[in-house]
Amino acid sequence: MKLLHWIPLLTLPLTGCQSNLASTGNYTTPYDNPYNLPPPGTVIELHQALTFSPGNSRSNIQNGKAIGQGRYDRFQPMCQFYLYESKEALKVSRTIEPDSFTIVKSFQRIDYTLAKPIEVAFVGVGGPRLFPYDDDPGLRTLKTTMRLHSEKQPQVHELRCMVDEDPYTRRYVTINQMINTLGNVATLTLPTATQ
Numbered sequence: 001m002k003l004l005h006w007i008p009l010l011t012l013p014l015t016g017c018q019s020n021l022a023s024t025g026n027y028t029t030p031y032d033n034p035y036n037l038p039p040p041g042t043v044i045e046l047h048q049a050l051t052f053s054p055g056n057s058r059s060n061i062q063n064g065k066a067i068g069q070g071r072y073d074r075f076q077p078m079c080q081f082y083l084y085e086s087k088e089a090l091k092v093s094r095t096i097e098p099d100s101f102t103i104v105k106s107f108q109r110i111d112y113t114l115a116k117p118i119e120v121a122f123v124g125v126g127g128p129r130l131f132p133y134d135d136d137p138g139l140r141t142l143k144t145t146m147r148l149h150s151e152k153q154p155q156v157h158e159l160r161c162m163v164d165e166d167p168y169t170r171r172y173v174t175i176n177q178m179i180n181t182l183g184n185v186a187t188l189t190l191p192t193a194t195q
Contacts, residue, residue: 029176030175031174031175031176031179032174032175032176033174034171034172034173034174035108035172036174036175037106037107037108037144037146037175038103038106038144038146038175038178038188038190039103039106039190039191040102040103040104040105040106041102041103041191042102042103042106042146042188042189042190042191043100043101043102043103043188043189044100044101044102044103044146044148044159044182044186044187044188044189045098045099045100045101045186045187045189046081046096046097046098046099046100046101046185046186047098047184047185047186047187048066048098048184048185049095049096049097049098050066050068050081050095050096050185051068051093051094051095052068052083052093052094052095052096053068053069053093054090054091054092054093055090055091056069056090057082057083057084057085057090058080058081058082058083058160059080059081059096060072060078060079060080061078061079061080061081061181061182061183061185061186062076062077062078062079062181063076063181063183064180064181064182064183064184064185065183065185066185074141074163074164075163075164075165076163077161077162077163077173077177077178077180077181078161078162078163078181079159079160079161079162079173079178079181079182080159080160080161080162081096081156081158081159082156082157082158082159082160083096083155083156083157084155084157084158085155089155096153096155096156097152097153099150099152099153099156100150101148101149101150101153101156101159102148102149102150103146103147103148103159104147104148104149105146105147106144106145106146106147107144107145108142108143108144108145108172109143109145110140110141110142110143111140111141111143112140139164139165139166140164140165140166141162141163141164141165142162142163142164142165142171142172142173143160143161143162143172144160144161144162144172144173144178145158145159145160146158146159146160146161161173161177161178161181175188175190
């Protein structure tokens with residue numbers, strides 16, 4: 001008899017958990033979830049040479065086109081190959097050749113961009129003062145960074161895919177968006193265990 005009193009109480013937490021799982025997002029595939037990362041072992045096949053102008057250690061790709069240091073839309077997904085090299089190497093133009101790169105580590109981070117603050121005046125114990133004030137959180141650059149390995153071109157250090165977003169949406173570039181952004185410039189092949 002006492003067990004019957006507890007059954008409604010036991011089902012309440014279980015239905016609450018079920019609705020929480022459903023509210024975490026409905027994605028067509030796991031590759032549309034902005035928090036899923038390309039796992040280690042993923043291969044990035046670069047199909048064309050990319051040029052790095054003097055003083056720059058990155059080359060941009062957007063909408064399936066290599067744009068180097070050209071103009072890009074920061075509100076659309078973009079990927080950048082990064083080089084890790086000496087200051088001397090940065091003085092000249094460099095090119096990376098078509099190659100296969102293996103992802104050894106992936107992680108996500110947010111870069112905060114500062115909005116132009118306003119100055120607010122107030123009178124306090126020490127007299128009138130000015131201080132910067134800004135209650136607008138501004139945009140955030142949401143980056144997915146993939147550390148790369150290549151025997152032939154070890155200076156190619158990372159592929160970063162990013163987008164500037166409102167801080168309240170926090171939608172990182174998804175794996176499907178990475179594939180579309182890279183287009184014919186490079187292909188991303190996930191390990192067979194994750195496909």
